[in-house]
Amino acid sequence: MRGAIASLACLWLAWPVAQNSTQMALLMVPFLLVTPFLIAHRKTAPGAVDYAMVFLLLLQPTFPTLITFGDSIARVLAVVSGPAFAYLGFRMVFATDERRRAATVQSMILSELAASAQASPAQIDEASWTTRFSHRLLLLVRMREKAGNKAGEGLGAETTARALQAVGEAIHQLQALRRRAATTGGQQRAITTALSRLSQLQEAPDRAGRALLTAARRQGGDPDETQPLERAAQALIDHPALFSARG
Structure with a gap:
């Protein structure tokens, strides 16, 4: 002027x-x-x-x-x-403050989680996905801390990042189990159902959590295989608003 x-x-x-x-x-x-x-x-x-x-x-x-x-x-x-x-x-319209930027990054993370669950194992580049996902999680934590903002249910920045990370690890655990030949028909069906629910996690996070619990029970007693699924299921069931498109 x-x-x-x-x-x-x-x-x-x-x-x-x-x-x-x-x-x-x-x-x-x-x-x-x-x-x-x-x-x-x-x-x-x-x-x-x-x-x-x-x-x-x-x-x-x-x-x-x-x-x-x-x-x-x-x-x-x-x-x-x-x-x-x-x-x-x-x-x-556009995200110009830290709160809106954090919401945009969180939405990108949720969309990427859904896309990873929907993809076939051959389509996933593990190293590239992990690098990109980790970068966005760190960016989300920094933005939320800078904005002093809380998630929809009062979750702090680090708790939010851990919940999102747990779901990401569960998806890749399911993809690894789906590639493995030594799984029964029931285990494969549970894995496929869980991945299908996770591909729509923003619409029904609680259903995705229950499907993960079912898949964990079907895998038997190996904690290396079941614990990532159980952690993610707990996050989805306890904090559905964090993963919901309406939250």
């Missing part, structure tokens, strides 16, 4: 005394010399470059000046309204 006001001042107060384009350009210099002083002050420094950019954008030192006062006001309004509308758009 400061740059727009300065351009109007230059156009209607300084340029009327100019006799050619060179003088018009020289008369712009005092207005531009304000920029270093704006940069030097802590409060005005963030907008200093914008001041100079808008000032130069609105002025064209062409002699004689044919623009009317109404045209100059219209140009100023056009330049000022663009960033204003962009600000409103980002403020109201």
Whole structure:
């Protein structure tokens, strides 16, 4: 806004005394010399470059000046309204604060969990998935801690990340069990049902949790195989709002 006001001042107060384009350009210099002083002050420094950019954008030192006062006001309004509308758009539509960014990252994690459950074992790149998933979990924790925000049921950032991680580990445990040849027909059916429920976990997280418990019971007594499934089932059953699209 400061740059727009300065351009109007230059156009209607300084340029009327100019006799050619060179003088018009020289008369712009005092207005531009304000920029270093704006940069030097802590409060005005963030907008200093914008001041100079808008000032130069609105002025064209062409002699004689044919623009009317109404045209100059219209140009100023056009330049000022663009960033204003962009600000409103980002403020109201896009995720511009830490709380909304965290919600966006959490939604991405839930979508990726559902996609991993739906994929065939051959489609999953374990190393790539783990790296991407871990990065998003860490990003979610940092955003929630920075925002001081809690999950829908009062869960802290670390508890939320552990619950999401438990479901991710359970999905990959199920995919590994599905690839294994030494499983019975009943075990395979339980695994397939659990993965199907997990592919829709945002619609019915509690059903996905119960399917995981069934799959864990069918696997027998090996804790290395059952505990990841039980942890994820407990997270889904205890905190359904964390995984729900409506939460």
